[in-house]
Amino acid sequence: MKLVVATGNRHKLKEIREILKDFEVISAAEAGFFGEVEETGETFLDNALLKARAVSRATHLPALGDDSGLCVDGLGGAPAVYSARFSRMFAPADWTAEGDDDARNRAFLLYKMQGMADRSAHFCCTLALCFPDGRELTAEGRTFGRILTEERGEGGFGYDPLFFSDDLQKTFGEADEEEKNSVSHRGRALRRLKELL
Numbered sequence: 001m002k003l004v005v006a007t008g009n010r011h012k013l014k015e016i017r018e019i020l021k022d023f024e025v026i027s028a029a030e031a032g033f034f035g036e037v038e039e040t041g042e043t044f045l046d047n048a049l050l051k052a053r054a055v056s057r058a059t060h061l062p063a064l065g066d067d068s069g070l071c072v073d074g075l076g077g078a079p080a081v082y083s084a085r086f087s088r089m090f091a092p093a094d095w096t097a098e099g100d101d102d103a104r105n106r107a108f109l110l111y112k113m114q115g116m117a118d119r120s121a122h123f124c125c126t127l128a129l130c131f132p133d134g135r136e137l138t139a140e141g142r143t144f145g146r147i148l149t150e151e152r153g154e155g156g157f158g159y160d161p162l163f164f165s166d167d168l169q170k171t172f173g174e175a176d177e178e179e180k181n182s183v184s185h186r187g188r189a190l191r192r193l194k195e196l197l
């Protein structure tokens with residue numbers, strides 16, 4: 001089965017390709033989609049559906065949307081759907097940090113969690129697979145752990161170097177791709193979706 005991944009995030013695309021080895025997975029650009037989908041939803045499910053529907057409609061192919069994020073108990077579940085935009089949306093004007101969005105988000109998370117004793121957190125991934133004929137499948141995966149006080153490991157992306165996995169007993173930044181995919185929110189959601197298919 002051929003499907004388009006409705007993401008602009010190359011790390012997500014790589015993980016999805018690795019886990020859906022038995023599918024023909026193409027990027028949105030390879031399918032001729034260069035648009036931006038506005039993520040106006042308030043839930044992972046809303047945003048996953050927005051992305052998948054837009055790309056399926058435009059390309060006339062089955063499209064997979066992935067909306068995911070980190071939920072920190074001590075922050076009331078934040079940043080959740082705002083994970084990618086965390087520092088851009090919520091950092092005060094006098095807060096500064098170096099690096100790309102991922103590095104700045106990690107630095108802002110550490111800043112927000114200074115002195116916090118409860119560091120438990122989970123990643124959530126909601127997938128929506130939308131077909132050109134209007135059929136839709138959705139699946140969710142979670143993975144639990146805690147947020148360290150400093151980064152460990154160079155692998156992965158986003159918050160991975162700060163997320164100490166309960167399952168792996170190391171950070172996702174220290175894990176290799178196969179280890180991360182075997183327990184990650186995205187791996188779990190994709191395996192559930194395959195069962196549904």
Ligand code: ITT
Nearest residue numbers: 007008009066067068069070083084157158159160
């Ligand atoms: P698309 O919307 O184009 O798919 P995005 O990166 O904007 O790309 P999201 O809106 O779903 O995607 O935001 C996901 C953010 O959550 C991502 O940028 C990371 O900060 C974080 N995140 C999600 N999955 C992650 C993972 O496996 N490891 C580390 N951080 C992750």
